[in-house]
Amino acid sequence: MKSLRQLFHRLPPDADGYMRDALRTFNLAPGKNGKAVSVKALAENLGLDVYQVDLPRGMAGRLVSDPFAESGYAIEVNRRHGVRSRRFTVLHEIGHYLLHANKTDPLADPAFLDRGSDAFYFDLTEEKEANAVADVLLFGDGALEAAASLFGSDVNKLADFFGVTERMIQVAMKKFNVN
Numbered sequence: 001m002k003s004l005r006q007l008f009h010r011l012p013p014d015a016d017g018y019m020r021d022a023l024r025t026f027n028l029a030p031g032k033n034g035k036a037v038s039v040k041a042l043a044e045n046l047g048l049d050v051y052q053v054d055l056p057r058g059m060a061g062r063l064v065s066d067p068f069a070e071s072g073y074a075i076e077v078n079r080r081h082g083v084r085s086r087r088f089t090v091l092h093e094i095g096h097y098l099l100h101a102n103k104t105d106p107l108a109d110p111a112f113l114d115r116g117s118d119a120f121y122f123d124l125t126e127e128k129e130a131n132a133v134a135d136v137l138l139f140g141d142g143a144l145e146a147a148a149s150l151f152g153s154d155v156n157k158l159a160d161f162f163g164v165t166e167r168m169i170q171v172a173m174k175k176f177n178v179n
């Protein structure tokens, strides 16, 4: 999955237009205001509440059912992790929500997915897909290319711009063939 178009194809057929709009707006935003945009705002636009909580050290975050959230789900992120990791985690969990959550019956799905190494439920395919969603939202549809034309291949500046770690930028440059 390398483009929003491909992501939209994976959404349920009845996915509301507002969902696509929210995802597209996030993808376009960095180029507009010149700084990393809020992943929390994106989550909330999708009806997901976000909480920063204490989680086991190895667990970055998880998607949990939450009857009080508009979508029926909330994202919990490990509050002890760095802000750039937490940002990526929120996008990763949004990926699980978009692709893997059972939206018809959220209450059937307690503590749905997480990415801890000691997770009781760990499906590598779904983990990769959730990462791919995060990558597309941040870097897809020319977003990384545009930023690279602004900053060159300065990994540090690109990491600042997208609000993620330098390692994530290096991986994304390979994945999206930008250098």
Ligand SMILES: [Zn+2]
Residues within 6 Å of the ligand: 092, 096, 113, 114, 115, 126, 127, 130
């Ligand atoms: Zn995951």
